[in-house]
Amino acid sequence: MPLDFPLIGARTAIWLAAQLHLFLAAFVLGAPIFIVVSEWLGLRTKDRRYERLAKETMKVVAIAYSLTAIFGVLFAFVLMGPYQPVANYLFKALYPVWMWYGVFILLETICMYLYWYTWEPLNRSLAGKWTHIGIGVLLNVLGTIVMLLMNAVTGFMNTPPKAIETAGLWTMVNNAAWWPLNLHRFLGNITFGGFVVALFAAFMFLTSKKEEDRAFYDWMGYIGNLIGVGALITMPLAGYILSKELFIYDAQLATFMMADKLSGYFVMQGLLVVLLFLGANFYMWLSMQRIEGAARFAPHMKAIFAVLLAGGVVWVVPQNFFPDLLAKPPAGVSEHALILPERFAFLGLMVAKALAVTAIIIMTFVTYLLYRRARATGRILWGGIDPMSQYVLIFIPAVAVYLMGLMGAIRSLTRMDYHIYGAVKDVTPYWYTATLGHSSIMVAIATVVFFLLVAFVFWVGFVIGKTDE
């Protein structure tokens, strides 16, 4: 190992730098997708709230963009120091990918600033507005290409071609995990972007004094949550596709993830996803209460919550409480106490878990159907929502950010003691699989730092700006 990182060690340094870069990147890639859609909806429906949502979110994106680049550079610094051998390998093996990455990141940056700074000038005519929307679409195309390029590198580290020495560039790029990862991250970025917008709206709702602003941010929080939940519903399927590809690539990866050292991580993942769905449905319950005459739906909602909670328990209950396949029960504890009783063993099987997640997804659909029904018969009092709902919109992003961090850890740890699975061994002192406890703390640190960074962005972009006005 050429260098270690002082005080915190190389793995902690690269973990935090990479994770914070990815959090910010997910937001600046995911948010512009619905920013452009929102701008287009504003033009089409003449509802000025869409335009304001698009513009305010874009302002957050523009500030967050710099932070994304800064953490990208910090990530590269750590790669160049303690992880120089694997960085060299990746550069050599995928050199054209890195070159194109540089080109597209430059083009994306130019397009992003063009999109942001031409908002007002191009808003003066219809042709100008369409041109602006066109720039926004281009920004998304470029952002997606950047994501595809980096996913090729990430996928290569997880599932390199078996005949790696003789593999051509396209074989290395088009590795087993590439497309599943593209799909998973594309949907994940939209979910993430939606929930961060909801966090921003909650932040602004709670700090707003004017009723008009509260009405707008109430609406914005609703839209952000809707986008987040809409994409979230598809995530379990995308996750299954990714896992299936990993299983086909090497059955050992799947068992390592689902039955061995990472099994606890997936129990925690189940808990986090259940909390996300509970939070999203709870928010809809509170949203419904600001619709005139919607109280009649309350009994249905309670039944929905009962199913959600029951589904959540089935999804999260572990097949056993052994942290890995070779662990022994602690002294004085019988092995049977740590395993589901035989009569209930089915609760630990994938069939039960899949049924539970299906029930949760269907119930979330039903919640939205009830909301639509309530909206069709009653007036929405925007701004009149229970402030508790805004704390739910803070809870949901906290869980979503944490979940993304945990899933990132799982993806990375799936490589076991390899940098590039099966090809380049991790010979640093940090080669081993981190325990769930260690990872949960690392992810928590990244989640809290990310929150501080976005709070800083909101403050710089909106609170200071307001004072000047």
Place this chain on the structure above:
Amino acid sequence: MNDPVNTAPNGASTPAWRQRWRRVKGPVLSAVAGLALIWGGLPSLPAAWGVRFGMPYLMFFSLAVVGSALFFVLLNWGPIRHPRSALATFASIVLVYSATVGGMVAFGYWYYPQFETPRATAAKTGATGSGAEKRGKDVFLNPQFNCFACHTIETLGIRGGQRGPDLSAAGKEAEARKPGLSAEDYLRESLLDPWACFTPLPASGLTQCQAVADPAKTYPQLMPPGLKERMTEGQLNDLVAFLRNLRGARGER
């Protein structure tokens, strides 16, 4: 909700705490009943019924019951007050965010059991028998082949997966699995070509392996794909030697 008392239609006032209690009593009483069932009811049922859960499961269900009750309490709580100052707003946001993240750490760090020993060390301990058997055990425990992902060997204390049969008596059982075939050859065949003869389930009472009429109608895959390609001849021989020596009774430790 901020009024300390509420006036009923008949003129009698209802204290705020009583109103609040009315809203939360359903979830609270349900939680008490749930906890009584978990800690009092379930452990008192006959063991033969197969519903005895270990302590970690009882804790898990208790947390689920308490969490669900808290969730319903929140549902019934009613509107809360808007924070009065900017500081209170910011503090409340930070509190909710950090409490959520803290809850995750509590689950991952304190509640869920942790592994400690890197597998490379664990895999090499306790090997007994001849050189081939020792090497065979290493093959069995080697993550590259991942035999233990599906198979347990209870007699050796190797608690692997449950998908495949417990191999505690694999060597002894192999002697009678296929008439005319030695135990070693049967083990080799069952590793490389599990479709050649189907191993009966322990509950069936059968000792001999069964011919598979139509593989498409049974499990789609018995052994991990590519085992033949990934395992060397030497490793296969060692694994067979290791399995051949397993002669304990199932469930015996």
